[in-house]
C-alpha cells in the first residue's frame with residue numbers, strides 16, 4: 001500500500017536513553033520528585049568563555065550559513081588539538097565539523113560502508129551505534145564483553161568475528177555505558193587487524209578527557225597505515241558541557257572526509273555558525289578548567305560505586321572513564337520483574353529514579369546510572385534504590 005510509511009520508518013526505534021530522560025522530565029513537570037540518572041549530559045553550565053565567544057560571534061553578524069566542513073578557525077583549532085594532544089597527523093582537508101558527534105558517526109558510516117557490509121560492535125555499546133549501522137544498510141556483528149573482563153575486548157574476541165564481509169569496527173574508549181577503556185596494547189593489535197584485513201576503524205573518543213587513572217590513546221596516531229583506515233570522532237558535548245550546542249567533529253582520510261562533507265551538504269549543511277565560534281574557545285580552554293570538572297566527576301564516581309557495592313545482590317565494575325555506572329542487577333530479575341526493562345520501569349514508578357535498562361546497550365540484566373548529577377541526588381537516589389531493591 002502506497003500510504004504506508006517506509007520499511008525503514010517501521011524498523012527504526014526511538015533512542016531509549018533519550019526516551020527515559022524525557023519521561024523523567026515529564027514526571028518532574030507533573031510535580032513528582034524524580035531523581036534522574038538517565039541523562040547522558042554533564043550538569044555543569046557551559047564555561048563562560050565559550051558562551052562569551054558565541055555571543056561575540058553573533059554580535060559580529062556571524063549568523064549566516066557556515067561551510068559544511070566547518071568554519072576555518074574551528075578546523076584549524078581541531079587540527080592543532082589532534083596533533084598536540086592525540087599525536088594524530090591531522091591536516092585541514094581531513095576535518096569535518098558536524099551537528100554533534102552523533103552526526104559525525106553517521107556521516108562516517110555512510111561514507112565507509114556499503115549495504116550488507118558487516119560492522120563489528122563491542123557490546124555493551126551505545127544504542128545509537130547499532131541503529132546507525134542498520135540505517136546505513138550495514139549488519140552489526142557483536143563482540144560480547146563481560147564484567148569479568150571489565151567490559152574491555154581482547155584482540156582474540158575481535159578476530160573471531162572478522163569475516164570477508166567485515167568493513168568496519170566501531171570503538172568507544174572510554175565507553176558509554178560501561179566506562180570501560182581499551183588499553184593501548186589492545187588498540188595496537190586492533191590497528192594491525194584493520195591493516196591486515198583492510199577494514200575501517202571508527203574511533204569514538206568523545207569521553208577521552210573524562211578518565212580516572214587511565215591514559216587514553218588514539219588509534220589514528222599509530223602510524224600512516226592506521227591513520228589511513230581510521231575515522232576519529234570527537235566533540236564538545238561531554239568535555240565542555242555543550243550538549244545543546246551540537247558541535248562534533250571527525251578526522252578522516254581525504255576521500256572519506258570529502259564524502260562526509262558532501263553527505264552533510266545534502267542533509268543539514270554546516271553546524272550553527274556562532275556555536276562553532278564557541279567551540280573554538282572550548283578547544284582553547286585552559287586544562288585546569290577541564291581538570292576541575294573531571295575531578296568533580298571522579299568524586300561522584302567514587303561515591304556512587306561505593307554505594308552500589310554496599311547493596312546486597314549488586315555487582316559493579318569500576319568505570320575507568322565517562323560518567324556512567326553499569327551495575328549487574330540480574331539478581332533482582334526473574335521473579336515479579338521479568339527483565340531489566342521491567343526493573344527500570346519499577347525503579348521509575350516506585351522509587352522515582354530514572355535509569356536506562358541495559359538491554360538498550362545489548363547488556364540485559366544491567367542498568368545504566370549516569371553520575372552526571374549532584375552528590376545530594378546521588379545520595380538520595382542510592383537510598384531509594386537500596387530500599388526499592390530490598391522490596392523485590
Ligand SMILES: Cc1ncc(COP(=O)(O)O)c(C=O)c1O
Nearest residue numbers: 040100101102126176235237248
Ligand atoms: C559514546 C557517545 N558518542 C557520541 C555521543 C554523541 O554526542 P553528541 O552530543 O556530540 O552528538 C554520545 C552521547 O551520548 C555518546 O555517549
